[in-house]
Amino acid sequence: xxxxxxxxxxxxxxxxKSVLSHIDLKIQxxxxxxxxxxxxxxxxxxxxxxxxxxxxxxxxxxLFGMDTEKLKSSDYRNIGIMMDNFGLxxxxxxxxxxxxxTTIYGLPKxxxxxxxxxxxxxxxxxxxxxxxxxxxxSRMRLARVLLQKPAILFLDEPTSGLDPATASDIHRLLKxxxxxxxxxxxxxxxxxEAARLCGQSVLLNEGHIVEQGSPAEICRRYNHQxxxxxxxxxxxxxxxxxxxxxxxxxxxCLLEELVETIHTTEPSLETVFMELTGRGFD
Amino acid sequence: xxxxxxxxxxxIKDTLKNKTILIQFVMFPxxxxxxxxxxxxENMPNHFFAKLFxxxxxxxxxxxxxxxxxxxxxxxxxxxxxxxxxxxPWEYLMGTxxxxxxxxxxxxxxxxxxxxxxxxxxxxxxxxxSVGIITSIILGAAIGTHSKNxxxxxxxxxxxxxxxxxxxxxxxFNTNIRRAASAFYTQQISMLLQQTxxxxxxxxxxxxxINILIAAVFFICAYRRCGLE
Numbered sequence: 001x002x003x004x005x006x007x008x009x010x011x012x013x014x015x016x017k018s019v020l021s022h023i024d025l026k027i028q029x030x031x032x033x034x035x036x037x038x039x040x041x042x043x044x045x046x047x048x049x050x051x052x053x054x055x056x057x058x059x060x061x062x063l064f065g066m067d068t069e070k071l072k073s074s075d076y077r078n079i080g081i082m083m084d085n086f087g088l089x090x091x092x093x094x095x096x097x098x099x100x101x102t103t104i105y106g107l108p109k110x111x112x113x114x115x116x117x118x119x120x121x122x123x124x125x126x127x128x129x130x131x132x133x134x135x136x137x138s139r140m141r142l143a144r145v146l147l148q149k150p151a152i153l154f155l156d157e158p159t160s161g162l163d164p165a166t167a168s169d170i171h172r173l174l175k176x177x178x179x180x181x182x183x184x185x186x187x188x189x190x191x192x193e194a195a196r197l198c199g200q201s202v203l204l205n206e207g208h209i210v211e212q213g214s215p216a217e218i219c220r221r222y223n224h225q226x227x228x229x230x231x232x233x234x235x236x237x238x239x240x241x242x243x244x245x246x247x248x249x250x251x252x253c254l255l256e257e258l259v260e261t262i263h264t265t266e267p268s269l270e271t272v273f274m275e276l277t278g279r280g281f282d
Numbered sequence: 283x284x285x286x287x288x289x290x291x292x293x294i295k296d297t298l299k300n301k302t303i304l305i306q307f308v309m310f311p312x313x314x315x316x317x318x319x320x321x322x323x324e325n326m327p328n329h330f331f332a333k334l335f336x337x338x339x340x341x342x343x344x345x346x347x348x349x350x351x352x353x354x355x356x357x358x359x360x361x362x363x364x365x366x367x368x369x370x371p372w373e374y375l376m377g378t379x380x381x382x383x384x385x386x387x388x389x390x391x392x393x394x395x396x397x398x399x400x401x402x403x404x405x406x407x408x409x410x411x412s413v414g415i416i417t418s419i420i421l422g423a424a425i426g427t428h429s430k431n432x433x434x435x436x437x438x439x440x441x442x443x444x445x446x447x448x449x450x451x452x453x454x455f456n457t458n459i460r461r462a463a464s465a466f467y468t469q470q471i472s473m474l475l476q477q478t479x480x481x482x483x484x485x486x487x488x489x490x491x492i493n494i495l496i497a498a499v500f501f502i503c504a505y506r507r508c509g510l511e
Contacts, residue, residue, distance in 0.1 A: 087358035
């Protein structure tokens, strides 16, 4: 199994507060991996450690087999990092902002148009960044990291504060990047985003991993009710046990064409998190 | 070289849209052009304004611009992005420093034009200005590196700039000030420009060299303490 990221026993303390405690992670190449948790769970700190921006107090992290503490600036050619606080040159146009990085990486200039188009900013090349909306700036940051076609993308809350349509565009874009073989590590406190994008994920709470697996798998694991909910054409909802004892009733409903929709009753990721930690996401 | 070129290109485009930086480069050369051509006072030394403003320019423009550019990049986290994109700190400093030096030297050419320097005196004038500009750039880099944001940078730059720019002018009126000011490179440059042959004295060159070394030590200390991020 080839891993893009390996972390072992990552512990980090700010002052007297433990922000991360004994975090073990393995992220496969080409996977979309979610670091999920509420604000203050340690997601951004973990991203900073995994990208070599921060040295952990304990433990080791590797990116494609390289110790993240020993990453050289040339290694960042293959690592795309989009943090919320990473700035753009506000007075320069979108085109000029990206041109800086094509010069640095020695990339052809037509990549700029491609990158802007891929994030839906194809028409705003000449617009100064200071005139862009928050959502557009977020897409510009994404365009900047996509420009270099990195092998791995680290995205810190990529859709935070964006409207649903823009967020959905970014999701589509990330799916496309994954199809090209890019490994994507993203932090989010939006559970529906995680369920939609992530193949694997960890739930973080106060610096500890409280659960891990694919979002669907985690939800199934905590499906204590084991029921099937039927929504009937007459408007009634019927909950039946997910067991052989319900087979006859289910068959009858289907044969009589009473069923409009069938639902499972596994909990959402929020519900699982609440069950595990006793607290919500917000 | 690619990285220095990228920083340089970025800085050129950014300055054209940044009025606060642009005015620093343009103000004194423009003032000199105006004053040298419009103001004529009896017994005033030859090219008084060209000499006075060129010294003020050396102490002001490179220092404030270098500190402001660095502090803004740190504050907006754009420098961090550059440093994580294969740009080494020295490449960033070289690109920005060279850009400021080149623009200030263009300004110095206007002073030379107004001061009617020619031949050997022109070369000596530009060389002297270049040394002063480089010293101010190093000092500006030290302030910018030490500052977390533009507000801090401005509050440090302002008194330093006042000291370096105005002491040579004030020293014309007071011997005590002149004595104190002679410890600064701007005063040494001012004294040099007053001479017709503009030859460096051993003492003058020594003071400027010590100033450069002190600026370099400030920069190294600031860099070790705060880094560029």
